[in-house]
Amino acid sequence: MKTIVCVEPGRFEMREQDERAPGPGEALVRIRRVGICGTDYHAFRGNQPFFEYPRILGHELSGVVEALGEGTAGVAVGDRVAVVPYLECGVCIACRQGKPNCCTSLRVLGVHTDGGMRERLNVPADHLLAVNDLTLDQAATLEPLAIGAHAVRRSGLTAGETALVIGGGPIGLGVMAFAKAEGANVIAMEVSDERLALCAGWAKADYLVHAKREPADRIAELTGGDYPTVVFDATGNAQSMADAFRYVAHGGRLVYVGLVKSDIAFHDPEFHKRELTLMGSRNATKEDFARVMEAVRRGRIDAAGYITHRAPFADMIGEFERWLRPESKVVKAIVELQ
Numbered sequence: 001m002k003t004i005v006c007v008e009p010g011r012f013e014m015r016e017q018d019e020r021a022p023g024p025g026e027a028l029v030r031i032r033r034v035g036i037c038g039t040d041y042h043a044f045r046g047n048q049p050f051f052e053y054p055r056i057l058g059h060e061l062s063g064v065v066e067a068l069g070e071g072t073a074g075v076a077v078g079d080r081v082a083v084v085p086y087l088e089c090g091v092c093i094a095c096r097q098g099k100p101n102c103c104t105s106l107r108v109l110g111v112h113t114d115g116g117m118r119e120r121l122n123v124p125a126d127h128l129l130a131v132n133d134l135t136l137d138q139a140a141t142l143e144p145l146a147i148g149a150h151a152v153r154r155s156g157l158t159a160g161e162t163a164l165v166i167g168g169g170p171i172g173l174g175v176m177a178f179a180k181a182e183g184a185n186v187i188a189m190e191v192s193d194e195r196l197a198l199c200a201g202w203a204k205a206d207y208l209v210h211a212k213r214e215p216a217d218r219i220a221e222l223t224g225g226d227y228p229t230v231v232f233d234a235t236g237n238a239q240s241m242a243d244a245f246r247y248v249a250h251g252g253r254l255v256y257v258g259l260v261k262s263d264i265a266f267h268d269p270e271f272h273k274r275e276l277t278l279m280g281s282r283n284a285t286k287e288d289f290a291r292v293m294e295a296v297r298r299g300r301i302d303a304a305g306y307i308t309h310r311a312p313f314a315d316m317i318g319e320f321e322r323w324l325r326p327e328s329k330v331v332k333a334i335v336e337l338q
């Protein structure tokens with residue numbers, strides 16, 4: 001089968017790879033869609049720390065079950081499926097506490113272990129969700145949306161609260177959409193006007209704040225001086241994450257959804273005077289995927305609506321570098337396989 005391998009930073013190669021039958025507990029999935037996200041761009045550029053090469057990228061996956069190994073349940077041959085790409089150990093302290101998303105030895109397909117940028121992939125069958133009533137595009141966007149849904153669930157957001165979401169990329173958009181679904185008033189903050197338009201249109205954010213135009217004053221004004229009780233940062237930008245402290249209401253929560261590979265410093269009085277709760281939010285669980293599927297089925301979320309770019313598998317290598325350029329204005333790019 002054909003496989004696209006990221007051989008080293010800056011270089012993909014189309015290779016022929018052997019296939020194998022699914023082992024016990026595994027399903028063989030014919031991959032049909034691969035969503036591309038920030039992690040993939042970082043891996044390609046070589047600035048994803050602890051990333052090993054060669055690596056097959058691809059963790060936002062949908063496809064069709066072609067074969068099942070022994071002892072599988074929940075999916076049948078021919079089912080359209082979405083992949084939950086987080087392979088947890090099942091025995092560590094986090095796994096034992098029902099938090100496999102932050103397993104101590106988590107392996108994410110396409111990141112820590114080879115992913116789905118290939119024609120077929122063996123996956124543990126219990127990491128598949130049958131999605132016969134969704135499109136392949138919708139199924140491949142469940143993963144990034146589930147990350148947003150997880151962050152909202154983790155924050156404990158309730159109806160009537162005001163949430164500020166900083167960053168209007170695919171993850172931030174998902175956070176906004178699920179915060180709206182919880183009945184919150186949502187303020188979207190972004191540096192790009194195009195993305196602010198998506199925050200309003202796709203995610204139905206109530207208010208837009210341009211991050212470069214006195215955001216603190218505008219946020220104070222929008223909340224009658226109270227500030228949002230929950231702030232989500234989905235920028236993956238250390239400066240934004242540090243600045244986010246200033247926008248949280250006294251008694252509020254700050255959730256870091258985006259990840260940055262550096263230190264974040266904060267002034268303790270800003271933290272203490274608010275009795276602020278600072279939370280990390282990592283990946284998602286199968287429950288979050290289920291939540292997203294339900295929202296998509298009910299028409300509450302336009303799962304595939306933020307796909308801006310697509311390419312067939314054979315053209316992916318050429319397109320990828322174009323997608324990296326800011327002027328391409330990619331929100332979500334997706335690779336199609338037959």
Ligand SMILES: [Zn+2]
Nearest residue numbers: 037039060144
């Ligand atoms: Zn992703």
Ligand SMILES: [Zn+2]
Nearest residue numbers: 089092095103
């Ligand atoms: Zn574990």
